Amino acid sequence: MSKQKELNAGLCDFIQASPTPFHAVENLSKELIKAGYNLLHESDAWHIEPGQGYFVCRNSSSLIAFRTGDGNLQDSGFKIVGAHSDSPCLKVKPQAALVNKGYAQCGVEVYGGVLLNPWFDRDLSLAGRVHYKHKSGDVAPCLIDFEKAIASIPSLAIHLDREANSKRSIDKQKHLAPVLLQTSNNNDFDFNALLLNFLHENLGLIDAEKILSYELSFYDNQKATVIGMKEEFIASARLDNLLSCYLGLQSLIASNNDQPALLVCSDHEEVGSVSAAGAAGSFLEAVIERVTESLASEASGKQQEAKRRLLENSILISVDNAHGIHPNYPEKHDQQHGPILNQGPVLKINANQGYASNSETSALLESLCAEINVPLQSFVVRSDMACGSTVGPIIAAELGLKTVDLGVPTLAMHSIRELAGSKDTEFLLQVLTAFFSKS
Secondary structure, three states: OOHHHHHHHHHHHHHHOOOOHHHHHHHHHHHHHHOOOEEEOOOOOOOOOOOOEEEEEEOOOEEEEEEOOOOOHHHHOOEEEEEEOOOOEEEEEEEEEEEEOOEEEEEEEEEOOOOOHHHOOOOEEEEEEEEEEEOOOOEEEEEEEOOOOOEEOOOOOHHHOOOHHHHOOOOOOOOOOOEEEEOOOOOOOOHHHHHHHHHHHHOOOOOEEEEEEEEEEEEEOOOOEEEOOOOOEEEEOOHHHHHHHHHHHHHHHHOOOOOOEEEEEEOOHHHOOOOOOOOOOOHHHHHHHHHHHHHOOOOHHHHHHHHHHHHHOOEEEEEOOEEOOOOOOHHHOOOOOOOOOOOOOEEEOOOOOOOOOOHHHHHHHHHHHHHOOOOOEEEOOOOOOOOOOOHHHHHHHHHOOEEEEEEOEEEOOOOOOEEEEOOHHHHHHHHHHHHHHOO
16 A cells, blocks of 8 residues: 555544544544653643653643653744644534424534535434443543434425525524434433433443433544545545644654654634633643743743743644635636645635734745645635634734644535545645654
């Protein structure tokens, strides 16, 4: 198997095993432990040793992995790659059980900027985090994944809506409840009982007594795969932004261990990042502060200065998918800035700071890509359209970090199934590995 095929197969396996941010962080953690990284807990005292690798999780949905390198961290700073672990989806409401005309359904809430039409008529499964009461009285969490298709959101037949292809709109409250099963009695469907039974039979948690709360999402059961007549494309759910998380991890592991490096994968980017586990929260700053305190040689009165020096000498690549130009809708792009799949990663620029790239950080990225012979494209949104955003501007504003926004071009972004280029994964891996390795 070629290096590119092996990389893409690993990516597809990771995405399939990571239907929620909780699962993504669990799988990233396993890879880090295999690579010799040490798990830290925020509630413990930290004893950071030079030259070692560590990682820490918050809310089980955000992760920071770092190594300190062999030099003076304040003078070198961190090379930082930032991505996000969440994707747009349909999340189950707390009182989920619905019964309509004998069909048992789940009430759902739209999470993030979901492209809703592709969610209809798909084979859906369910995954996430559950908190339950143990028979001892303790409260415990667990991750669940039904894995098999257990639900669908059926479309209304065109015979009952002749203008469906031109005028149909989607009512998020009325039209999105997935169908799970049929029942003859409105009282027959108890969603919490269904979850408790899953814990007993599938996870062996026979002492689980009661479901207390959950964070669950429906997801497309179709596996991620490489497609195309010449295998040019990767088709998958959650390419935005698990692709960046996975390649960020692989580049961290593959890069030069002598150089200080940090990977941050934050939750809640799709809804603004304003949470304890989001990029606008305290997670990244708290970790950098504690690393500085553990390693700094200055007296305690100089700890703040040591942190500021470290941040000033650091640089962040915010890695999030970019909008590839669509062959059926080319007018939606500025014609000078229409990235094409499989022609290299994309430098993202926005005058209104939707992206954090500036001339200094863009020049550094351009120079790095030229040095390793990786093609680099650019994206600027049309002047008459609004720009999206990433964790880049948020982290740059919070910590004062020099930042550049980068991502692989993607079609159908925020659909239940997105499309990326099979060559671009290797291009991005090369860029991030070189970035992490550079002194």
